[in-house]
Amino acid sequence: MARYEQIASDLRDAIVRGDYPIGAQLPSEAELAIRYAAARGTVRQAVALLASEGLVGSRQGARRIVLGSERSQSFAELHSFAQWARSMGYRASGSVLASRRRPCSSSEAVRLSLEPGEEVLDVLRLRRLDGEPVLVERTVYAGWIAPAVERLDPDCESVTQELYESVGLVFAYGEHLIDAVAAGSEDARLLGVRRGSPLLRQRRVTTTQEGRPVECSDDRYRAGSVTFSIRNSTAANPLVRRAGD
Amino acid sequence: MARYEQIASDLRDAIVRGDYPIGAQLPSEAELAIRYAAARGTVRQAVALLASEGLVGSRQGARRIVLGSERSQSFAELHSFAQWARSMGYRASGSVLASRRRPCSSSEAVRLSLEPGEEVLDVLRLRRLDGEPVLVERTVYAGWIAPAVERLDPDCESVTQELYESVGLVFAYGEHLIDAVAAGSEDARLLGVRRGSPLLRQRRVTTTQEGRPVECSDDRYRAGSVTFSIRNSTAANPLVRRAGD
DNA sequence: TAAGCGAACTTGTACAAACAAGCCATAGGT
DNA sequence: ACCTATGGCTTGTTTGTACAAGTTCGCTTA
Numbered sequence: 001m002a003r004y005e006q007i008a009s010d011l012r013d014a015i016v017r018g019d020y021p022i023g024a025q026l027p028s029e030a031e032l033a034i035r036y037a038a039a040r041g042t043v044r045q046a047v048a049l050l051a052s053e054g055l056v057g058s059r060q061g062a063r064r065i066v067l068g069s070e071r072s073q074s075f076a077e078l079h080s081f082a083q084w085a086r087s088m089g090y091r092a093s094g095s096v097l098a099s100r101r102r103p104c105s106s107s108e109a110v111r112l113s114l115e116p117g118e119e120v121l122d123v124l125r126l127r128r129l130d131g132e133p134v135l136v137e138r139t140v141y142a143g144w145i146a147p148a149v150e151r152l153d154p155d156c157e158s159v160t161q162e163l164y165e166s167v168g169l170v171f172a173y174g175e176h177l178i179d180a181v182a183a184g185s186e187d188a189r190l191l192g193v194r195r196g197s198p199l200l201r202q203r204r205v206t207t208t209q210e211g212r213p214v215e216c217s218d219d220r221y222r223a224g225s226v227t228f229s230i231r232n233s234t235a236a237n238p239l240v241r242r243a244g245d
Numbered sequence: 246m247a248r249y250e251q252i253a254s255d256l257r258d259a260i261v262r263g264d265y266p267i268g269a270q271l272p273s274e275a276e277l278a279i280r281y282a283a284a285r286g287t288v289r290q291a292v293a294l295l296a297s298e299g300l301v302g303s304r305q306g307a308r309r310i311v312l313g314s315e316r317s318q319s320f321a322e323l324h325s326f327a328q329w330a331r332s333m334g335y336r337a338s339g340s341v342l343a344s345r346r347r348p349c350s351s352s353e354a355v356r357l358s359l360e361p362g363e364e365v366l367d368v369l370r371l372r373r374l375d376g377e378p379v380l381v382e383r384t385v386y387a388g389w390i391a392p393a394v395e396r397l398d399p400d401c402e403s404v405t406q407e408l409y410e411s412v413g414l415v416f417a418y419g420e421h422l423i424d425a426v427a428a429g430s431e432d433a434r435l436l437g438v439r440r441g442s443p444l445l446r447q448r449r450v451t452t453t454q455e456g457r458p459v460e461c462s463d464d465r466y467r468a469g470s471v472t473f474s475i476r477n478s479t480a481a482n483p484l485v486r487r488a489g490d
Numbered sequence: 491t492a493a494g495c496g497a498a499c500t501t502g503t504a505c506a507a508a509c510a511a512g513c514c515a516t517a518g519g520t
Numbered sequence: 521a522c523c524t525a526t527g528g529c530t531t532g533t534t535t536g537t538a539c540a541a542g543t544t545c546g547c548t549t550a
Contacts, residue, residue: 306542
């Protein structure tokens, strides 16, 4: 663990613990540099990390202030339903309801950088939290990863983790589109809600460390089961609003 | 504009223009440092900015690669419906349907750091894109900003901008919770949809540069009108999934 | 042919120094 | 009492250096 991560971790703990309550000022960079016996640049890296997590805000000339005290989850917990569920204390389960190979559509070819007509693997999964069906996942995997996906246990808890263990695949980057849709008849049947009732939809494309697209997916959450949370600031602005389709 | 921002801007333009297509490698830091006659640290700040926008990915030891080529909006465009609409080429309009002062609830007291029972301003607005009703906004303003809000034109296009111009208020930090809900009868009537139809809900709390909470809001978008987009990576992880309420 | 090794390249981390720019409280004057 | 100027404090930007750690690719060797 890098020095600046240690410092960030220490400060984060102090914030979470309440040593620096919301609205309070953080010590100055110079003071922190002395306290941790590190260069100012290293301290700046540490507080920049906290700022990117939305824990502290910063303006030129004034002391940094504490904005929040909630620890945010890791990328793994965002990307993997199972890992997220586990960290929240839920028990996740899931099952593959359908899985078939087919040629990719033209839009999929673009999103997964495939040749038109190249083969993809289409998987329909139902995910549960503590036994309650919560999420319908329609995932399209690029052909090159399909064999590894087909070897997975149909009731496999964490696809992400299994793929890492079996073929060393790491999901490194993701793009997510979030909107609301009405439940179709299949969605409604699987999630146990009425047709037309609101679902939170997350469409995503995931790529490897090398920038190679692995999968694109259409995930639909039952309303009330899951909320997405974003912190942003004039400095860091992850979330973007877009016109609907 | 700082040197590193100029460099970032130049590289971003090159990516958007297609000089570096998706999947391509960026020049090395050393090469960029020579090209821009800047120190390596400055170049690193520039590419770190692009990485935070999700445009490029980076791993130790390997050249940086291009992940996307879409320009992401600024914080202002995320926070202000009007500014976002304008940047997308739409014409935004809106109108205040109700506005009244009342004592705050206990949950509002916590979110806006107010004393229990302190007065807040409750505003109901309907927002339109090109004349089409798209968004129902229920905003609660902290008492100290209420007078400035009440002085606003009821049909004011951009509340954010007006508040900046009238009292110098800057919205600097925001926390957003996103989920899907069914339209209530008021939502349905205002948006011209059927009761129970899906809406994309964004609950947010906004604070000033000093970390002082200004408003909390419950915004409901008609399904299909707006999508939220997030890019993330193992390095930068803005988006977080949470259990529903 | 295939595995393994190593050298060159590239990004990550850390330190040090200097100046610019913005904030804030205090001292002083009106 | 209020307003302003000023100086000290704090964060932002930039440069330079050094080493650590990971990737890539070609060459050697079994």
